[in-house]
Amino acid sequence: MMITEVEEKEEDVEDFEQLAKKLxxxxxxxxxxxxxxxxxxxxxxxxxxxxxxxxIEYARLTGRPFRVFSLDTGRLNPETYRLFDAVEKQYGIRIxxxxxxxxxxxxxxxxxxxxxxxxxxxxxxxxxxxxxxxxRALKGLKAWITGQRKDQSPGTRSEIPxxxxxxxxEGLDGGVGSLxxxxxxxxxxxxxxxxxxxxxxxxxNALHAQGYVSIGCxxxxxxxxxxxxxxxxxxxxxxxxxxxCGLHKGNIKKEDDTxxxxxxxxxxxxxxxxxVVALSRGGVENLLKLGNxxxxxxxxxxxxxxxxxxxxxxxxVELAEKLAVKGVKVAKFRADGDQKEFAKQELxxxxxxxxxxxxxxAPRAIKYPSEHRDVDSLMxxxxxxx
Ligand code: SF4
Numbered sequence: 001m002m003i004t005e006v007e008e009k010e011e012d013v014e015d016f017e018q019l020a021k022k023l024x025x026x027x028x029x030x031x032x033x034x035x036x037x038x039x040x041x042x043x044x045x046x047x048x049x050x051x052x053x054x055x056i057e058y059a060r061l062t063g064r065p066f067r068v069f070s071l072d073t074g075r076l077n078p079e080t081y082r083l084f085d086a087v088e089k090q091y092g093i094r095i096x097x098x099x100x101x102x103x104x105x106x107x108x109x110x111x112x113x114x115x116x117x118x119x120x121x122x123x124x125x126x127x128x129x130x131x132x133x134x135x136r137a138l139k140g141l142k143a144w145i146t147g148q149r150k151d152q153s154p155g156t157r158s159e160i161p162x163x164x165x166x167x168x169x170e171g172l173d174g175g176v177g178s179l180x181x182x183x184x185x186x187x188x189x190x191x192x193x194x195x196x197x198x199x200x201x202x203x204x205n206a207l208h209a210q211g212y213v214s215i216g217c218x219x220x221x222x223x224x225x226x227x228x229x230x231x232x233x234x235x236x237x238x239x240x241x242x243x244x245c246g247l248h249k250g251n252i253k254k255e256d257d258t259x260x261x262x263x264x265x266x267x268x269x270x271x272x273x274x275x276v277v278a279l280s281r282g283g284v285e286n287l288l289k290l291g292n293x294x295x296x297x298x299x300x301x302x303x304x305x306x307x308x309x310x311x312x313x314x315x316x317v318e319l320a321e322k323l324a325v326k327g328v329k330v331a332k333f334r335a336d337g338d339q340k341e342f343a344k345q346e347l348x349x350x351x352x353x354x355x356x357x358x359x360x361x362a363p364r365a366i367k368y369p370s371e372h373r374d375v376d377s378l379m380x381x382x383x384x385x386x
Contacts, residue, residue: 031184042142049080050215052147075217275320303336
């Protein structure tokens with residue numbers, strides 16, 4: 001009896017950082033099995049209606065009983081509701097739906113209309129329709145399982161551990177540290193999840209066949225083009241920095257605590273290469289002033305925390321190497337923080353990254369209009385306009 005009590009105490013204070021390290025090489029099936037074995041009926045899979053359906057299949061394969069919950073925001077695509085139904089039938093389960101508070105939704109919509117997020121950002125609507133309902137759902141659990149993967153958002157999701165004490169939400173026992181978050185797919189790549197779904201004949205959201213990768217609410221999700229990152233299909237009218245909906249905002253490292261919900265992440269500089277000149281504000285102002293330049297300049301306006309800037313880092317550095325021998329100067333200008341207003345007014349900054357070509361003889365910079373930021377597309381742009 002004594003021994004059991006001691007063992008239980010040790011279990012209570014489990015070091016999840018250590019456990020995450022131990023499980024770093026484990027398969028999603030092993031991780032799922034461990035999570036279900038440890039938490040039994042106090043753990044549930046968060047199912048969004050996208051390829052995180054893989055989690056349900058993994059749970060089935062463990063042979064253990066499992067729970068699934070989902071947030072019905074009221075704004076999902078019909079295809080997502082169909083998938084929920086198909087999943088319930090295939091797995092013989094009932095998904096535990098949580099709905100937003102009717103009074104809060106009513107107040108939001110009566111005050112601001114049905115599409116206020118296009119005007120003033122998605123955070124308020126997400127808070128009412130997703131974050132608060134999620135908080136309520138999690139208060140009934142000791143652990144949850146998500147489908148987050150490191151490759152989903154190069155900036156905000158690049159450090160997802162297999163298991164962690166949830167940095168944002170509270171669980172059944174209340175207080176900091178009362179909830180554990182499992183991410184069995186953290187180290188799996190999107191392509192492998194799809195191979196698994198196909199092989200196991202798992203029902204999937206019909207929207208995927210129409211080009212949707214990441215799937216959320218209907219007004220805030222769109223298909224992406226080949227080569228575009230999946231997160232570009234979400235809240236595409238906003239700056240990249242704000243693209244976590246709040247459900248996983250612990251992924252975003254806070255720059256300063258006074259920043260409200262969604263602070264910019266990180267920290268180290270990017271586009272570090274001998275072929276990329278780091279321009280100061282004075283340097284950019286000079287480029288703007290010169291009508292006749294000795295050589296054309298390609299300049300990226302960036303923020304080091306921006307996942308889309310991070311995602312194009314490798315192509316931009318490779319491009320700089322190629323352009324160095326062609327007499328084109330390649331540069332970067334950090335345009336967040338104090339420089340943002342200036343960059344918006346003088347440098348056509350819309351969202352990060354913005355790429356500008358200062359041709360040799362034209363006085364005005366030409367903004368790169370496309371979201372294809374691979375080496376070949378950027379090279380054609382430079383060659384056509386230099
Ligand atoms: Fe509202 Fe869009 Fe967030 Fe859904 S994703 S809760 S519709 S802002």
